[in-house]
Amino acid sequence: MAKLGTTGRYRALTRDLMWDPKSVDWKQVYPLVEAEGIILKDPSRWEDPFRMTFNQYVKIQAEKEHLHHAIRHAFEAHHGHARVVDSRWFEGVKAFAVAVQPAEYQAHRLMAYIGRNIPVEAIRFATFNQALDELRHAQIEIKHYAYLSRYYDGFHAYAKTNENLWFNTVPKSFFDDALTAGPFEALIAIAFSFEYVFTNILFLPFAASAAAVGDEHFASVGKSVQSDESRHMALGMSAMKMLLEEDDRNVPIVQRYLDKWYWRAYRLFSVVATLVDYYPRVRPISWKKAFEMYVEEQVLHGLFKDLEKYGIRPPRNFEDSIKEKEHYSHVTMRILDHAKQVNYFRGFKLQPDDYEWLHNEYPNTFDRYYAPFFRKMDDHVLAVASPGLPAVCAVCQIPTEFPNPDNPSEMWTQYAEHKGKTYQFCSPGCKTIFLEEPEKYIQFxxxxxxxxxxEFGSTLEDMFEYFGFTPEETNEHYSSRDYYRWIRYREALGLDRSFQVNG
Known part of the structure; x- marks a missing residue:
């Protein structure tokens, strides 16, 4: 047999693994492929833009694993957790743990679902690789949390907290929504809206913040993950173009998916805005500037210009997300402060340098609308704690506490009736999504x-047992046992405090 060339070898190792069923009807094997109305004429011509074989994939990933774990071992051996500039950073890592790590694991399930139900060779092999990527991401993040559990509250029952904490209903709702959609909608949800549009703003600013505050381990996690995301983004873009080029009848379906999943992903990333603007004591970039760079310029005013030739317009409600960039991180931090007595990551008193930085980055909004709220906690750590459980949006599951960006003195809360029951929403974007599929969201x-x-039991102690942590692991960071442990650890190492703390 003649030796295969590069193209022939690639096809043999990836594309030629498909076959047409003989003893079972094709529609029985792929029952969902026609359910959404997507037209596939000749999808075999579509190529994975990276054209990667499995042995190449394993080699690349092994090299990244070796580098990452070398950094991890060095960080742990040299007491890296005590060398960050301010221990409140790890409260943000706790929030990241509940918001993002479960999403990584769910993403691997979602990619397997897409690959199983879309009979396109290149998509199946690309989603197989991405499913492995997402599982690896989840594992290296958990490894970091296991190390931190030796020194910080909140991680000792991580699996239980991950499953039961109310805060995790936000990423759960996103991925449950995608996993119960058709495979093509799921592809747009994860490969395009989640990966292409928002993945840069998830990992690049937060990894840069980790490096700036001295958390070299988490900076390595971010870099290792982001190096995979370039492939994921390419898959999302090329798969969407394939659907648009297959048949003009696919255009309105894809547009509907883009409208829905842009807003779903945008709301999912609300906590990232706070992690970028508030939890680091040293901030390389603000959420507003990161949003302008990675979403406005690259996606809304860049990519969607290229998609105009297919008849695709920018996503519905994208203008609302641009208006919210002046408010997004502050509102989310305010929501988290309201519920800090029932979260396993704590809030904290803002310090003078925090007020100065936020004033400089958000001169039009922070001092006027948000600084007075946070100053209330200067005198009493529970001054801004909510006395009860918040009402949440029936779509994104975030408390309905967002202001109208056109008039920040009024709430943006929306309402809709369905089968005699009233539902409320954080924004017009979530309300519109509900009205298009109400039967899906009434089950939230x-x-x-x-x-x-x-469900949690009859007492407050029962609720915390259900969540997997204790009341002592909640509330405010600078008055917590975590902070004092960190100070004592630094003193034992002969380290000075990098930042002063008032109160």
Missing amino acids: WWPAESYLSG
């Missing part, structure tokens, strides 16, 4: 209802 899990029904 609301922690307040579960608490009142006795």
